[in-house]
Amino acid sequence: MAMQKTTALRHASFGKPAEVLTLETIELPELKPEQALLKVLAAPINPADFGRVGGTYGELAELPATAGLEGVAEILELGSEGTRFRVGQKIFVPSSVGSWQSHAVVDCQTLFPAPEKLPMEQAAMGWVNPATAWKLMHDFAKLQAGDIIVQNAATSAVGKLVIQIASHLGIKTVNLVRNLDATPALKKLGAGVVLVDDRDAAKAALEATNGKKAKIALNSVGGSSALGMCKILADGGTLITFGGMDREPAPFPTRYLIFNDIRLRGFWVSKWYATAAREDILALHNEVFTFMENAKIRVDVAATYPLEDWQKALKHANQSGKSGKVLFKF
Ligand SMILES: NC(=O)c1ccc[n+]([C@@H]2O[C@H](COP(=O)([O-])OP(=O)(O)OC[C@H]3O[C@@H](n4cnc5c(N)ncnc54)[C@H](OP(=O)(O)O)[C@@H]3O)[C@@H](O)[C@H]2O)c1
Structure with missing residues (x-):
């Protein structure tokens, strides 16, 4: 397969997102046996994202980094060892790789399934x-x-x-x-x-x-x-x-x-995610997502933007009185 690229909102220093983020298209590393190639479907803009890019959050990425704490992606391709998951499965984008990007190559052991029964935007907001x-x-x-x-x-x-x-x-x-x-x-x-x-x-x-x-x-x-x-x-x-x-x-x-x-x-x-056992995370997700599904619980979406309109999207996400979450949709 030809070298896969990702279009990503990245930063090489900490600061105001409008000042430090740039939209870049970069090559992804070659898929290793224990890895998966993801196509990101949607990713919300959360208050914590401003802290992570700004350098004030509790855990900061090594720079340069791709922004975005959570999102939902589809598995496009699996390395030869990635047996726990299947191609086409919806999974949460690990926060360590950044969700504000079109594609990512990730270690399968960092992956958790996203709720397939919830609408895609809801799944994108499902981790945090x-x-x-x-x-x-x-x-x-x-x-x-x-x-x-x-x-x-x-x-x-x-x-x-x-x-x-x-x-x-x-x-x-x-x-x-x-x-x-x-x-x-x-x-x-x-x-x-x-x-x-x-x-x-x-x-x-x-x-x-x-x-x-x-x-x-x-x-x-x-x-x-x-x-x-x-x-x-x-x-x-x-x-x-x-x-x-x-x-x-x-x-x-x-x-x-x-x-x-x-x-x-x-x-x-x-902190809970970082210290909890994998089975405990899966059990909590199962409990919460089943509850949300049965009780028809939804998080309001104010708007979705393509990644190219990131400045507009971030401005909207910061508006007081917005009607719900602002998401990037790919
Ligand atoms: N510690 C954790 O594990 C954890 C996890 C998730 C979220 N959080 C935190 O929980 C909070 C809500 O997150 P979210 O994703 O649900 O937020 P969100 O949907 O983006 O909404 C932001 C909320 O903050 C209010 N707000 C904004 N600026 C404010 C100000 N200066 N004074 C008072 N209220 C203000 C907004 O009120 P208006 O509607 O009036 O604009 C709105 O209710 C954030 O602080 C986030 O960092 C923490």
């Missing part, structure tokens, strides 16, 4: 956020029907997954947003209460729940929003920080730690 939402809701407290979760950035993909999963489990959600225009869309997904994320949010939340407090608070914003959510947490409740969209440090919630014994935890799905 579904596992995150699921683990945030299952690993920090035993939630039961009737319990309450409070979350900020409720319009995010994670936020919308939490709303839908919670709704199917009978768990109530208090959702904090920057703009109440999002209320009808969130209610349609099953949101309980939707409130503007301001200084009065805690008071308004407790009024809306008749004083019943939340078992867990999901913080992907930071700053004063996180402190506000501490006020809505029940005694012994847990605030889990997994994102910092406003880039502000969260004030240390002294009185809620003392008088309410709340717990502060962090979560990073990449």
Whole structure:
């Protein structure tokens, strides 16, 4: 077979994506027996991608690198040893090779099957956020029907997954947003209460729940929003920080730690993936994707762009109030 090429969004230094990324067509290495040649089908633009290209993320690529944390690809060709997979199978693009590219050659041992029953765009967004939402809701407290979760950035993909999963489990959600225009869309997904994320949010939340407090608070914003959510947490409740969209440090919630014994935890799905056994990852995927399939849970797509329009796509992904994920489609 002729030498395969890939068209990729690459960077040779860390910085603002618009300044450091370039679209390049480069030759891929020859396929080894234990490797697979992938054709990428779609890849989303996630907040973490800006951190990875910017040099602020928890794990950085060796430069030069291809950007893109996740995506779905089809296996075009297998090396002679790649027996676990089949040509044509949909798999997740390993984050180490970068998903913002048309093709890749990867080691088969780094591959995980993507959900074939979910639509292709949903599968492209299937590695990061579904596992995150699921683990945030299952690993920090035993939630039961009737319990309450409070979350900020409720319009995010994670936020919308939490709303839908919670709704199917009978768990109530208090959702904090920057703009109440999002209320009808969130209610349609099953949101309980939707409130503007301001200084009065805690008071308004407790009024809306008749004083019943939340078992867990999901913080992907930071700053004063996180402190506000501490006020809505029940005694012994847990605030889990997994994102910092406003880039502000969260004030240390002294009185809620003392008088309410709340717990502060962090979560990073990449760390879980890096340390979990392969069978555990496959089992979690099976559980989450089956749940998503049965409950018809979907992550909204705002738009798809070809890789050539990457500047437009990144700008769109950064817009406040966007209606869903922005993806590259190949
Ligand atoms: N730790 C982990 O393992 C992990 C895994 C997945 C995601 N995350 C984090 O979870 C967060 C959401 O990710 P996603 O992919 O679901 O996001 P997304 O779909 O791209 O949505 C971004 C969200 O952030 C909000 N936002 C943006 N800038 C903000 C600001 N300055 N202040 C307050 N809110 C702001 C947006 O609100 P508007 O709708 O008002 O624009 C929107 O709700 C990110 O911080 C991401 O890094 C962490």
